[in-house]
Amino acid sequence: MAKISKKELIIEHSRKSFSKNGYELTSLESIAKECEITKPAIYYHFKDKATLYKAVVCPEFTALAEKIEKNTQDGDAVKRVQNYISTFGNFLISNPDFSAIFAREIANGSANIPDECINQLSRTIKQLVNILYAGESEGVFSKESPFLIQMMIVTPLISCHTSKPLRERVALHAQNSKISLEPNFANIIDSLSTKIIKGLKC
Amino acid sequence: MAKISKKELIIEHSRKSFSKNGYELTSLESIAKECEITKPAIYYHFKDKATLYKAVVCPEFTALAEKIEKNTQDGDAVKRVQNYISTFGNFLISNPDFSAIFAREIANGSANIPDECINQLSRTIKQLVNILYAGESEGVFSKESPFLIQMMIVTPLISCHTSKPLRERVALHAQNSKISLEPNFANIIDSLSTKIIKGLKC
DNA sequence: ATTTCCTTACTGAATGGTAAGTAAAATATT
DNA sequence: AATATTTTACTTACCATTCAGTAAGGAAAT
Structure with a gap:
């Protein structure tokens, strides 16, 4: 499996969730769980939800x-x-x-x-x-x-x-x-x- | 102006809000405010948000x-x-x-x-x-x-x-x-x- | 010794939904 | 016709949960 940074991992899971559930119904907590990290780890890489969406x-x-x-x-x-x-x-x-x-x-x-x-x-x-x-x-x-x-x-x-x-x-x-x-x-x-x-x- | 029941008034404002903001971002509180009633008044006419959406x-x-x-x-x-x-x-x-x-x-x-x-x-x-x-x-x-x-x-x-x-x-x-x-x-x-x-x- | 990359623990605001009470209208009873 | 009763159509006050975002701290690498 190709090595992938945690930041990219977050983006991948976010993309799937934004696509499946939409912006509003996508919770950062659930993305964190899928990435097997915690929510503030997402905030370490991305300023806020809108910025994460932008990165996606x-x-x-x-x-x-x-x-x-x-x-x-x-x-x-x-x-x-x-x-x-x-x-x-x-x-x-x-x-x-x-x-x-x-x-x-x-x-x-x-x-x-x-x-x-x-x-x-x-x-x-x-x-x-x-x-x-x-x-x-x-x-x-x-x-x-x-x-x-x-x-x-x-x-x-x-x-x-x-x-x-x-x-x-x-x-x-x-x-x-x-x-x-x-x-x-x-x-x-x-x-x-x-x-x-x-x-x-x- | 045609006489309109309060129930229909709720539906009209709901339709506008569901259309403009989508299901998730439509709050029953805001609809109530637009109808000049309170939120539980909506619940008197409709079992829940999904039922209201259905009526719309x-x-x-x-x-x-x-x-x-x-x-x-x-x-x-x-x-x-x-x-x-x-x-x-x-x-x-x-x-x-x-x-x-x-x-x-x-x-x-x-x-x-x-x-x-x-x-x-x-x-x-x-x-x-x-x-x-x-x-x-x-x-x-x-x-x-x-x-x-x-x-x-x-x-x-x-x-x-x-x-x-x-x-x-x-x-x-x-x-x-x-x-x-x-x-x-x-x-x-x-x-x-x-x-x-x-x-x-x- | 400092920066990187996280964790645990928490706050505050919004929101769906409910419990309980009330004024007025409709209906039934005397 | 007058009075009692019930139903309609709400209101105020509140609960529970979810969720974006933060504060503070810690382990590991540099």
Whole structure:
């Protein structure tokens, strides 16, 4: 097992708890217990709960922005949008705690999110703006609000993860219909990508 | 002013608070203050916080299911999908507290949502399943996971409302680009509708 | 001798929920 | 019609718990 500092251990457990339970329902006492330390040990490493949250979420948003920028530079606009979507989708797969954290932030108007993350998020969106603008110049995309496109990409993918318990409950109440088919996430990414591209094209 | 029972007054203020602050950060004391009563008065009308929440959310999900069913019976599959989307969008406009409540429920895996709401939600989704199936039979839609389509409709529209503060902060960090254009919600509904239909067609 | 990295023990504030009592309205009884 | 009784719709006062955050101290490494 890789050697990991206690500070990083705290961050890992915190990330899981913030993702599973949300900011309010995450207690520092329970995180401490999971790390097999005591609560003030957390306060030794982090000023307060908000700072710990920041240490959890900032690297995630930064990593996302970097992957997006890296993977959406080349190709025509269609290809770049496809890469934007698949990069985001694969990021959600490799960062399984991110979906719920991001979904909560969208739902509560980014109340807990630090400015640094907003900065990273705006890098991501700027990239999408550039791609859409390139698509217009190429004459393949009609003019569209980048904000809506961003929402059409990000929120369905995120919600695929977070709404799983909700879907399971709905499936119980609708047994005789075809809702119960649980889709595979890789397929979802592809399928969403196809539809968004179709929707964007003139 | 229409006469309103104290019980309904409590529900109205609760709805606003649950929407604005979320379940955890909504304190019954603060609701009581807004209603100009005391906390135990709330407990006279409602067994506990969960029951109050139920009284707030159930009518919303029921009203949504009824409007959806009512407005998506007639016409061809394309028309019915358009009506599904516009009915949902207009519901969000006329029920301004619903977006945040629903978004939070999706984000936290429906932890607070009562079974009765799940029932209403499954009515809504069954209707979409029917429409998509009709579209396949008509030969105009390709086979698709209804669940993904539901997510593609519901989550972007909801997030348009809840992410407004987030967008404003992003706009501050991206002043020199074109992100700042704040789209009009009625236009968003139309635009989303067009794109989803394009994406669904064979 | 000092800094690092923790521990035990604690405080204060917020909050869900309850016990007990009360004024007014509705209902039953004389 | 007048009076007694019960029910409705609350209030004041309080309890129990949870939780963010702190004070003070200690062992080990530097």
